[in-house]
Amino acid sequence: MERVGFIGIGLMGSGMARNLVAAGHDVVVWNRTRSKAEAVAGATVADSPADVAASAGVVMICVSDTPDVRAVVEGDDGLLAGASEGLLIVDHSTISPSATVELASRCAERGVAWVDAPVSGGPEGAERGTLSVMVGGDPADVERARRYMDAYSGAIVHIGPVGSGQVVKLVNQVLVVINQLASSEALLLAQAAGVDLEATLRAVEGGAAGSWMLSNRGPQMIERDWRPGFTIDLQQKDLRLVLDMADELGVALPGTALVFQLYRTLQRRGLGGEGNHALVKALEELNGIRLGD
Amino acid sequence: MERVGFIGIGLMGSGMARNLVAAGHDVVVWNRTRSKAEAVAGATVADSPADVAASAGVVMICVSDTPDVRAVVEGDDGLLAGASEGLLIVDHSTISPSATVELASRCAERGVAWVDAPVSGGPEGAERGTLSVMVGGDPADVERARRYMDAYSGAIVHIGPVGSGQVVKLVNQVLVVINQLASSEALLLAQAAGVDLEATLRAVEGGAAGSWMLSNRGPQMIERDWRPGFTIDLQQKDLRLVLDMADELGVALPGTALVFQLYRTLQRRGLGGEGNHALVKALEELNGIRLGD
Numbered sequence: 001m002e003r004v005g006f007i008g009i010g011l012m013g014s015g016m017a018r019n020l021v022a023a024g025h026d027v028v029v030w031n032r033t034r035s036k037a038e039a040v041a042g043a044t045v046a047d048s049p050a051d052v053a054a055s056a057g058v059v060m061i062c063v064s065d066t067p068d069v070r071a072v073v074e075g076d077d078g079l080l081a082g083a084s085e086g087l088l089i090v091d092h093s094t095i096s097p098s099a100t101v102e103l104a105s106r107c108a109e110r111g112v113a114w115v116d117a118p119v120s121g122g123p124e125g126a127e128r129g130t131l132s133v134m135v136g137g138d139p140a141d142v143e144r145a146r147r148y149m150d151a152y153s154g155a156i157v158h159i160g161p162v163g164s165g166q167v168v169k170l171v172n173q174v175l176v177v178i179n180q181l182a183s184s185e186a187l188l189l190a191q192a193a194g195v196d197l198e199a200t201l202r203a204v205e206g207g208a209a210g211s212w213m214l215s216n217r218g219p220q221m222i223e224r225d226w227r228p229g230f231t232i233d234l235q236q237k238d239l240r241l242v243l244d245m246a247d248e249l250g251v252a253l254p255g256t257a258l259v260f261q262l263y264r265t266l267q268r269r270g271l272g273g274e275g276n277h278a279l280v281k282a283l284e285e286l287n288g289i290r291l292g293d
Numbered sequence: 294m295e296r297v298g299f300i301g302i303g304l305m306g307s308g309m310a311r312n313l314v315a316a317g318h319d320v321v322v323w324n325r326t327r328s329k330a331e332a333v334a335g336a337t338v339a340d341s342p343a344d345v346a347a348s349a350g351v352v353m354i355c356v357s358d359t360p361d362v363r364a365v366v367e368g369d370d371g372l373l374a375g376a377s378e379g380l381l382i383v384d385h386s387t388i389s390p391s392a393t394v395e396l397a398s399r400c401a402e403r404g405v406a407w408v409d410a411p412v413s414g415g416p417e418g419a420e421r422g423t424l425s426v427m428v429g430g431d432p433a434d435v436e437r438a439r440r441y442m443d444a445y446s447g448a449i450v451h452i453g454p455v456g457s458g459q460v461v462k463l464v465n466q467v468l469v470v471i472n473q474l475a476s477s478e479a480l481l482l483a484q485a486a487g488v489d490l491e492a493t494l495r496a497v498e499g500g501a502a503g504s505w506m507l508s509n510r511g512p513q514m515i516e517r518d519w520r521p522g523f524t525i526d527l528q529q530k531d532l533r534l535v536l537d538m539a540d541e542l543g544v545a546l547p548g549t550a551l552v553f554q555l556y557r558t559l560q561r562r563g564l565g566g567e568g569n570h571a572l573v574k575a576l577e578e579l580n581g582i583r584l585g586d
Contacts, residue, residue, distance in 0.1 A: 121500070132496070157496040168488060171479045171482055172479075172502045174479040178475030181475075186464045186467040188544065189464055189535070189542075193464075195452055195460045196452060200452065200461050203425070203450035207505065208509075210504065210505040212503040251580050251582065283545075289544065
C-alpha cells in the first residue's frame with residue numbers, strides 16, 4: 001500500500017481520515033486550520049497540500065465547493081506544486097462536474113490521475129465507515145482508489161468516466177429535495193384539513209407514496225425538530241451546482257428550480273443552519289399554517 | 294354476519310367482491326353494466342342500488358368519482374330509496390372529502406351510517422386481498438365495516454371522523470405525484486449529462502434519495518415501458534380532487550399544481566391512458582431530450 005494523504009479535516013473528513021488510520025494505512029493530513037489536522041491521532045500533519053503530494057501516492061480531498069478544490073489543487077502550495085507523475089487524486093467533495101473534467105484534464109497533462117468520488121451518508125456515515133460513494137474515473141484508477149475508500153465506505157458504485165460521480169451526486173440531490181417538497185406539501189395539506197399527522201404518515205409511508213425523506217424526516221417535521229441531518233445552506237450550495245449544470249446542458253428542471261427559490265426565502269429569514277426538512281417552513285409562511293397547530 | 298352489498302364491479306370492485314364471496318359472506322352486487330355484476334360467481338345480482346340497500350345490512354361502494362357516488366346514494370333508485378335505519382355504507386371510491394361529509398350527514402338524517410374508506414394497491418391488491426385502506430368514520434361503524442373489509446385488505450388504518458379517510462388518500466396522491474416529478478427530473482438530468490441511467494438508479498435508490506416511485510417506476514421509465522400501474526387520466530381525476538380541496542381550504546400547493554399542468558399536456562397529446570410515470574414525457578417534450586437516446 002502507498003502512503004495516503006487526506007486534505008480537508010472537516011465534519012466529513014475527520015471521520016474518513018480516522019478510519020484510514022484505523023485500517024492501518026500510513027496517513028498524512030492537511031487542513032487550513034492546522035489544529036483540526038492535529039486532532040487526527042496517528043496521522044502525520046503536513047505544512048501544505050504540496051507537502052502532502054510530495055510524500056503520498058494517493059491523496060483524498062474533502063472540502064466544501066469548487067473554488068476550494070481548485071485552490072487545493074492549483075494554488076501556490078497546491079497538490080500540483082508537489083506532485084510527481086503517478087499521483088492519484090480522489091476528490092470526495094461535491095463540486096461542478098464540468099470543473100471536475102477540466103481539473104482532471106490539467107492533472108492528466110502532469111501525469112496525475114483523478115477520480116471524482118462524492119459521498120452521501122453524512123458525518124455519521126463517515127465515522128461509522130458506511131458512506132455511499134458515487135465514482136467517476138478510469139477503471140484502473142477507481143480500483144486503486146477503492147483499496148483506500150474501503151476504509152470508510154459501505155457502497156462504492158463506479159458510474160463511468162471522470163465527472164460522472166459528480167453528475168450522479170447532483171442527480172441524487174434533485175431526488176432528495178423534490179421528495180422533500182412532496183413531504184412538505186403532503187403534511188401541510190393534512191394539517192390544513194385537520195387530520196392527525198402521525199396517523200396520516202403511518203397510513204401512507206408503506207405504499208406507493210413512500211420515500212426515505214418521508215419516513216426519516218416526516219416524524220421530525222411533525223415534532224418541529226429542525227436539527228440538521230444536512231443544512232439548508234449546504235443543500236443550496238448543492239442545488240446551485242445542479243442548476244449550473246442544468247444551465248450548461250440547457251435543461252429546464254421546474255421542480256428543482258422551485259425548491260431552490262423556496263429555500264432562498266428560508267436563508268433570507270436566517271434559517272440556513274436548519275435541516276433541509278425545514279423546507280416546509282417556506283410553505284407554512286406562504287400559507288399562514290403551521291404543522292402541529 | 295349481515296348480508297353485504299357491493300356497488301361498482303369495475304377493475305377494483307370485481308376483485309373485492311370476489312374476495313367477499315370467497316371469505317364466505319352472503320353477497321349481493323349491482324353494476325351499471327349488468328354483465329359485470331353477473332360475472333361475480335356466487336353473488337346475487339340486484340336490479341338497482343335501492344334493491345341492494347333493501348336486502349343488505351352493509352353496502353360497499355367502489356365507483357369512479359364524486360358524481361357517481363352521489364347518483365348511487367341519492368339517485369332515483371339509489372341506496373337511500375331502499376335503505377332502512379341501521380344501514381352502513383362503506384365508500385371505497387376516491388372522492389371529495391367535503392362531499393363525503395355532506396353525503397354522510399344526509400345519510401345520518403335517515404339513520405344510515407357512513408364510513409369513507411378509499412384504497413390503494415390497485416387491481417392486483419384487490420384480487421390478492423392486500424389493499425391498504427384509509428378510513429374515516431365513527432369507531433363503532435369502522436369496527437363493523439372492518440369485519441367485511443378484512444376479506445380484501447392488508448392494512449386498515451382508521452384516521453379519524455368521516456371524511457378523514459378521503460383526506461389522507463389525497464395526501465397520498467400528493468406524495469405519489471411529486472415523488473414522480475423527482476424521479477422524472479433526476480433521470481432527465483442524468484440523461485442530458487450522458488451518464489448510465491441504470492448505474493445512476495442503483496447508486497442513489499438505497500439512500501436519502503430513495504422512494505417507492507424511483508425503485509418501482511424508475512426501471513420502467515428507463516426501459517420506456519409506459520404500461521399503467523395507475524393511468525394519467527385517473528391520476529388527474531385524483532389531482533383535481535386534491536386541488537379542489539386545497540382551494541376550499543385556501544392552501545397553495547405549488548409543486549402539486551405544477552404536476553397537474555404537466556399531466557394536462559400529456560392528456561392533450563392523447564397519452565392519458567399511459568402510466569403516471571409517463572410524467573417524464575412532459576419534461577422530455579419541454580427539453581427535446583428522450584430517456585434512453
